[in-house]
Amino acid sequence: MGLFEGKKGLVFGIANDHSIAWAITQQLHAEGAEMGFTHLPDKDPERPRMERRLRKLVDDFDKFILPCDVQNEENLDAVFAKAKEEFGEIDFVLHSIAYAPMDDLKGPVHNVSRDGFKLSMEISCYSLISLASRARKILKPGGNILSLTYLGGEKVIPGYNIMGVCKSALESTIEYLANELGPEGFRVNALSAGPLKTLSSSAVGEFDQMTKLYESFSPLRRNITPEEVGKTGMFLMSDQASGISGENLHVDAGYHIMG
Ligand code: NDP
Numbered sequence: 593m594g595l596f597e598g599k600k601g602l603v604f605g606i607a608n609d610h611s612i613a614w615a616i617t618q619q620l621h622a623e624g625a626e627m628g629f630t631h632l633p634d635k636d637p638e639r640p641r642m643e644r645r646l647r648k649l650v651d652d653f654d655k656f657i658l659p660c661d662v663q664n665e666e667n668l669d670a671v672f673a674k675a676k677e678e679f680g681e682i683d684f685v686l687h688s689i690a691y692a693p694m695d696d697l698k699g700p701v702h703n704v705s706r707d708g709f710k711l712s713m714e715i716s717c718y719s720l721i722s723l724a725s726r727a728r729k730i731l732k733p734g735g736n737i738l739s740l741t742y743l744g745g746e747k748v749i750p751g752y753n754i755m756g757v758c759k760s761a762l763e764s765t766i767e768y769l770a771n772e773l774g775p776e777g778f779r780v781n782a783l784s785a786g787p788l789k790t791l792s793s794s795a796v797g798e799f800d801q802m803t804k805l806y807e808s809f810s811p812l813r814r815n816i817t818p819e820e821v822g823k824t825g826m827f828l829m830s831d832q833a834s835g836i837s838g839e840n841l842h843v844d845a846g847y848h849i850m851g
Contacts, residue, residue, distance in 0.1 A: 593624070594622065594623035594624030594625075595623040595624070595826070595830045595831070595832065596620055596623040596624045596625035596683075596826075596830065597623070597624035598624070599624070599625050599626070599683040599684065600625070600626045600627070600655075600675075600678075600679040600681075600682050600683055601620070601625060601626075601627055601628075601682050601683050601684035601685060601686065601829070602627065602628050602629075602630070602671065602672075602675055602682060602684075602685045602686070602727075603616075603617055603620075603627050603628070603629050603630070603686045603688070604630050604660065604662070604685070604686060604687055604688060604689055604719075604723065605686070605687065605688030605689045605740075606629060606631070606646055606649060606650070606688075607631075607642075607645065607646075607790070607791050607792075608645055608649075608791065609649060610788070610789060610790045610791065610818075611688065611790055611791070612688050612740055612785060612788060612790065612818065612821055612822075612825075613686055613688035613740075614649060614818075615818035615819060615821050615822035615825070616686060616688070616738075616821070616822045616825035616826060616829075617629075617649075617650070617686075617822075618822055619819075619822040619823050619825065619826035620684075620686075620826050620829070621653055623826060623830070625683075625684075626653075626655050626679070627650075627653070627654060627655060628654065628655050628656045628657070628658070628671070628674060628675055628678060628679075629646055629650050629654050629656070629657050629658075630657070630658050630659065630660035630671055631643055631645070631646040631657065631659060631660070632659070632660075632661055633659035633660070633661055633664075633667070634659070642659075643657065643659070655678050655679070656674055656678055658670060658671050658674055662689060662714075662715060662719035662722060662723075663714060663715065663719075665722075668722055668723070668726060669726070672726040672727070672729070672730065675730060676730050679730075680730075681730050681731065681732040681735075682727070682730050682731055682732065682735065683731070683732055683734070683735045683736075683829075684735060684736055684737070684738065684829045685723055685724075685727045685731075685736075685737045685738070686737075686738050686825070686829070687719065687720050687723055687737060687738065687739040687740070688739070688740045689715065689716070689719055690715065690716040690740075690755065690758065690759075690792055691711070691712065691715040691716060691792075692708065692711070692712035692715075692716065692753075692754050692755050692758065692795075693705075693708045693711060693712070694795060695708065696708030696709070696712060696753075696754050697712075697753055697754055697755060697795055697796065697797075698753070698797055699753065700753065701753055701754055701756075701757060704753075704754045708754070709754065712754050712755070712757075712758050713757075713758055713761060716755065716758035716759070716762060717758050717761045717762045717765055720737075720739050720762060720765055720766070720769070721765060721769070723737065724737055724769050724773065724780065727778075728773055728776060728778060731776075731778050733776075733777035733778075734777060734778075734831065734834065735777070735778050735779075736778060736779035736780065736781065736828075736829055736833075736837075737769070737773075737778070737779070737780045737781075738780075738781050738782070738783060738825060738828050738829050739762060739766055739780075739781075739782050739783075740782070740783055740784075740785060741759045741762055741763055741766075741782045741783070741784045741785075741840065742755070742756075742759055742784060742785065742787075743784060743842070743844065743847065743848050744756035744759055745758075745759025745760045745761075745762065745763045745784075746759075746760070746763070746784075746840075746848070749802070750798055751796055751797035751798030751799070751801075751802070752796060753797070755796065762782070763782055763840055766780050766781065766782045766838065766840070767838050770837045770838030771838065774837055774838075779833070779834075779836065779837035780837060780838065781828050781833075781836060781837060781838070781839045781840075781841065782839065782840040782841070783821065783824060783825050783828060783840075783841050783843060784840050784841065784842045784843070784844065784848070785816065785821045785843050785844065786806055786810075786815055786816040786821075786843065786844035786845055786847060787799060787802045787803050787806060787815065788815075788816070788818055788821065789803075803815055805847075806844065806845055806847050809847065809850055810844065810845035810846050810847035810850065811845065811846030811847075811849065811850070812845035812846055813845075814845055815845060816843055816844060816845050820843055821843050824841060824843045828841060
């Protein structure tokens with residue numbers, strides 16, 4: 593019997609088959625989880641590109657697919673209403689979302705625009721609060737929320753720029769949420785992944801150099817694979833991790849310990 597047999601949850605952040613959320617979803621599915629998924633609303637409903645991309649991946653096993661821009665309260669309400677209708681209660685929420693406008697992401701932090709800062713923080717950090725406030729109303733005791741972060745939230749990583757500031761805020765948010773939701777029986781954790789080529793990471797400057805550094809200097813002298821991130825994400829959301837909350841677990845071939 594799989595670790596997620598009878599367990600139900602929501603997954604936010606699959607853009608395509610390179611997405612970290614997809615790597616985790618594959619492991620959750622293999623362990624028997626039932627899931628609802630979201631995608632960014634399509635600008636042209638006649639050409640539902642986002643929905644099609646997601647549907648292609650999860651069509652065999654999704655319980656539902658809904659559009660959701662995390663900046664839109666109505667979208668968020670609709671997703672959690674659907675989860676309640678479909679599942680009653682849920683066991684997990686995967687938050688695998690980040691965004692910063694290209695002009696702000698590419699430049700130094702001291703040049704970030706006010707609007708770019710607000711947008712980056714809202715989508716990359718506040719969205720977790722939006723999900724947590726709704727999730728706690730339908731999470732089962734023992735349920736949990738997992739979010740994705742990167743070492744650039746703890747240390748200065750050249751090229752990571754404003755996203756590093758967002759990840760710092762996200763990691764702090766995870767700790768506060770863990771403390772607040774813990775007495776209700778819920779866990780909140782972060783998985784800090786090494787660099788993987790995805791749509792989001794292709795916007796990060798010096799990404800290729802980052803990957804090479806991991807291959808040369810991490811304790812394992814290599815980078816991680818999507819499957820390794822997927823397996824650890826699945827573990828953190830499973831009952832095997834029932835004693836883990838407020839954690840920031842690095843899946844980065846050990847790179848974070850290096851000076
Ligand atoms: P992806 O681009 O595959 O995933 C990012 C997701 O965020 C996409 O599905 C994107 O939707 C979604 N998104 C962006 N803006 C919004 C919004 N307003 N509302 C709803 N969804 C939105 O990249 P990754 O898988 O790399 O990123 C997932 C998470 O992992 C991010 O938090 C990222 O910072 C983190 N991470 C990534 C690492 C890497 O090296 N790739 C390393 C460590 C952490 P759409 O594509 O449709 O715009």
